[in-house]
Amino acid sequence: MCGIFAINKTNLTSQDKHIVNSSLDFRGPDFQSSCTEYNGWTLYHSRLSIIGLGEENNQPLLTSKGALVYNGEIFNYKKLGRKYFNKIFRSDTKLLFQLIIENKLDLDELDGFFSFVFIDCNGKLKYAARDALGVKPLFSYSNKNLLGFSSEASVFNRLFNLGFNSKSLEEYASIRYPVFSGSYFNKVHSVNPGSCFVNGDHFDLKTFFLNQTCKPSIDELEDALSKGIKTRMVSDARIGLLLSKGVDSNILRNLSKINNLYSVGFTGDEDLDYVSKNINFKAKCLYCSNQDYTDTFSELIKLRGEPLSVPNEVLLFLVARKARKDGIKVLLSGEGADEFFGGYDRIFTWASKNIDRFCLNEFLKLYSYKPPNQNSHVYECFKNFFDKYKTYNTFEKVRIYFIKYHLPILFRRLDFSLMAAGVEGREPIANKHILKLALQYNSHELMSGGLGKIPFRKILAKYEGFNFAFEKKVGFPVDLKDVFGITTKITNYEVWFNKNLEQLGL
Numbered sequence: 355m356c357g358i359f360a361i362n363k364t365n366l367t368s369q370d371k372h373i374v375n376s377s378l379d380f381r382g383p384d385f386q387s388s389c390t391e392y393n394g395w396t397l398y399h400s401r402l403s404i405i406g407l408g409e410e411n412n413q414p415l416l417t418s419k420g421a422l423v424y425n426g427e428i429f430n431y432k433k434l435g436r437k438y439f440n441k442i443f444r445s446d447t448k449l450l451f452q453l454i455i456e457n458k459l460d461l462d463e464l465d466g467f468f469s470f471v472f473i474d475c476n477g478k479l480k481y482a483a484r485d486a487l488g489v490k491p492l493f494s495y496s497n498k499n500l501l502g503f504s505s506e507a508s509v510f511n512r513l514f515n516l517g518f519n520s521k522s523l524e525e526y527a528s529i530r531y532p533v534f535s536g537s538y539f540n541k542v543h544s545v546n547p548g549s550c551f552v553n554g555d556h557f558d559l560k561t562f563f564l565n566q567t568c569k570p571s572i573d574e575l576e577d578a579l580s581k582g583i584k585t586r587m588v589s590d591a592r593i594g595l596l597l598s599k600g601v602d603s604n605i606l607r608n609l610s611k612i613n614n615l616y617s618v619g620f621t622g623d624e625d626l627d628y629v630s631k632n633i634n635f636k637a638k639c640l641y642c643s644n645q646d647y648t649d650t651f652s653e654l655i656k657l658r659g660e661p662l663s664v665p666n667e668v669l670l671f672l673v674a675r676k677a678r679k680d681g682i683k684v685l686l687s688g689e690g691a692d693e694f695f696g697g698y699d700r701i702f703t704w705a706s707k708n709i710d711r712f713c714l715n716e717f718l719k720l721y722s723y724k725p726p727n728q729n730s731h732v733y734e735c736f737k738n739f740f741d742k743y744k745t746y747n748t749f750e751k752v753r754i755y756f757i758k759y760h761l762p763i764l765f766r767r768l769d770f771s772l773m774a775a776g777v778e779g780r781e782p783i784a785n786k787h788i789l790k791l792a793l794q795y796n797s798h799e800l801m802s803g804g805l806g807k808i809p810f811r812k813i814l815a816k817y818e819g820f821n822f823a824f825e826k827k828v829g830f831p832v833d834l835k836d837v838f839g840i841t842t843k844i845t846n847y848e849v850w851f852n853k854n855l856e857q858l859g860l
Contacts, residue, residue, distance in 0.1 A: 355778035356413070357381030358423040359398040359509060360471040361495075361502035362479075364391045370513060374398050377509035380657060381425075383776040385412045392421040393477030399423045404591050404683060404778055405431075406445035415447060419455045419475050422447070425505055426468030426490045427780075429585040434463065454481065461556040462486075465585060465785070469545070471503050481550055486557035487690075487784055488547025488762035491769060495542050503551070507537040507544075508659030516540045518860060521731045527851060528726045530663045531763045534735040538660045547762055557786075559758060562793050563750065569794045576609070576813050578788050583610045583686075586782040591683035596673065597637055599628040601697075601810050601823065602688025606782060607635070608817040614682055618642060618673035620832070638680070640673050644837045652857060657774055661854040663763055665832035665846075667771040674775035685777055689764045690784030693756040694792035696749070696806035699827060703804050705749040706797035712748040714740060723847045749797040757789070 357378035366374070371389045375398070379386045382400025389398050392414070399413035405427060415422040424447050428434070431446035438458050443449040446466075453459040454472050459481075467489030472481040482503050484492045495502040495510040502510060510516060516539045522532035536544035548557030570578075583606065587593060594614035597603045607615065615637035619626035630639040650668050655661070662668070677685055696702040701720045708716075714737060718725045726732035739759070743751045761784070768779040795809060802808050805824060815823035834849040835841075844852075 355381070355402040355404060355427070355773065356423075356425040357398075357400040357505045357773075358413075358425050358469065358471060358492075359389075359502070359504045360395055360423055360473070360482075361500070362395050363500060363502075364394060364396055366396055373512045374509060375400075377506055377512055377659070378504070380776075381505055381773045385409065387412065387414060390414055390416065392416055392473060393475070395421070395473050395477065397421055397423050397471075397473075402683065402773070402776060402778055404589050406447070407590050411445045411447055413447065415451050417451075417455075420451070420480070421473045422451050422454070422470060424450060424468065424470035425492075426466060426470070426485065427588070427778075428464050428466040428468065429588045430465040461550065469505065479552055482545060482552060483550040483556070484545045484547055486548040486786055487757070487765070487789075489765045489769070489781065489784065491766055492545040493537055493542055494545055494551055497541050503545075506658075507539055507542045510542050511539045511659060514541075516542065518858075523855075523860070524726075524730065525732050525735075526661055526854075528722050528724050528732045530661075530723060530850075531766075533759050533763065534732070534739075544762075547758070559754060562786075562790055563746070563754070567794060569796075569799055570791045572809060572812050575788075575791055575809055578791055579605065579783065579813070580609050582782040582785050582788055585785075586686060586780045589684050591778075592681050593684040593686065594677050594680075594682040595686045596670075596688075597629055598625040600625070600688065600827065601807060601814050602691040602783065604818060604822075605691075605810060605814050606686055606688055608814070610686065610782075612686065614638075614677070614680070616640070616673050616677050616682075616685065618669045618676075623831075638676065640676050642669060642672055644839075646672065647832075647837050651853070654771070654774060655854065655857040658770060659858075661858065663767050665834060665850060667767050669832070670768065670771035671774050674772045674777040674779075678776045683777055684780055685772060686780050686782055687768055688783055689768060689781040690761065690788070691807060691810060693753070693761045694783070694789055695795070695810055696753065696797070696800040697810075697827075698756070699804055699806050701752060702749065702797070702801060702806045705752040706801045709747045709749055709797060712740065712751055717752065747797075753793075 359374050378400050382402050384403045385401040387399045389396050397414040413423055428446040431449040435441050435443035435449050467485040469484045469490040469492035474480045491505050493504050493507040518538050519535055519540050522535040522538045525532045545551050549555045594616055595612045597615045597617045617626055617629040617637050618640040620642055629637045647668055692698055772779040811823040834846045
């Protein structure tokens with residue numbers, strides 16, 4: 355898990371190099387390279403070492419055949435090494451490099467999450483690719499003949515004083531992230547999940563929907579989850595688990611048998627009370643004070659150089675920092691379950707009841723923090739998106755949106771808040787194998803009595819009992835008015851929006 359930077363510009367000033375390093379060094383506390391020139395490009399890499407801990411695996415990886423900067427994990431790297439080279443690789447980075455230079459790379463074959471840039475021996479950009487679901491970030495910057503890529507969009511704003519994109523701030527006001535703009539800054543965009551900047555898409559969600567067959571049994575789903583967890587346990591560093599009262603993290607706890615459990619919240623939080631008082635396991639619980647929160651909030655916005663998406667990012671950072679002090683460098687989390695299996699109960703219940711009648715205004719009223727006006731940029735973006743899926747029923751339209759656009763927001767949230775603490779986040783549920791199974795279930799099989807994720811709940815009931823597994827979701831709230839000491843008539847959402855922009859001077 356790392357920070358990467360590549361730009362087709364050499365002779366960066368010392369100030370430019372300082373900006374690159376200071377913008378990305380938090381993503382790689384174990385090693386930061388210098389800005390290295392290669393055939394007309396400048397490359398930089400900061401490393402959090404998880405697989406192949408030795409310094410021989412530091413990057414950029416440079417040879418006469420090409421240059422690679424890579425962020426992520428390829429969990430089946432040993433299997434691919436045997437398949438293509440009849441050789442045991444000790445590093446997924448070196449396996450990826452070898453696949454590229456020998457023209458044997460099939461991005462769809464990689465089991466894991468990644469973003470990487472590869473420059474060939476002639477200085478030509480051959481890959482700027484991102485994993486299928488968008489777990490790892492990759493931003494592009496282009497201006498005339500200048501082209502760059504990075505794990506953090508803000509580095510380009512700091513280098514070129516680009517300014518905030520007004521449309522992105524409109525999206526932030528409505529849905530807390532520039533979902534459609536791709537970044538907060540002018541001339542900076544997000545490389546789409548499942549695509550390569552050079553070669554186009556390597557993953558198409560539509561094909562997964564078109565290949566629906568019959569629903570898997572609960573045992574088959576549990577087996578797939580166990581395999582997903584096993585692959586995400588590949589590590590040369592210690593692993594922990596983020597735990598709440600929710601279905602997803604407790605499935606991970608039961609199937610993984612991880613003993614390093616972490617939870618975070620304020621005094622009186624229901625999730626934290628459950629974790630701290632449960633006699634069936636022992637977890638480390640971090641209680642956050644209002645002062646801890648406000649201090650950390652300011653620190654993270656300064657580091658990121660853009661708004662945070664939701665209040666829980668602050669808490670995730672604090673608990674990850676605690677885990678890192680304990681020697682943990684990987685934390686598992688349950689992202690993907692809600693999007694794959696209909697876990698946003700209110701929205702997916704609405705979708706299942708209106709299966710043949712999709713109304714954009716109703717969806718936006720349920721989904722948006724502040725529903726956009728019908729003549730707005732945000733509204734038009736949503737309309738254009740859903741118009742592409744007119745042949746799908748309402749439930750599948752909504753599920754496609756959550757997988758394609760909402761899920762990457764959660765990945766970005768976890769990626770930044772944990773990387774800022776020097777910890778890698780992994781999501782065992784969010785992989786293509788489980789996605790393929792999830793899409794075999796229809797709305798009737800996923801939803802019941804106002805609850806989603808019914809197959810997940812049935813698995814958890816085997817370990818924790820029916821009542822716990824089928825309890826209504828509580829959420830993970832932060833009382834921002836109390837945290838920031840605000841007594842005026844204003845909503846928590848308005849507090850969050852205003853405080854983020856205030857910190858950024860907007």
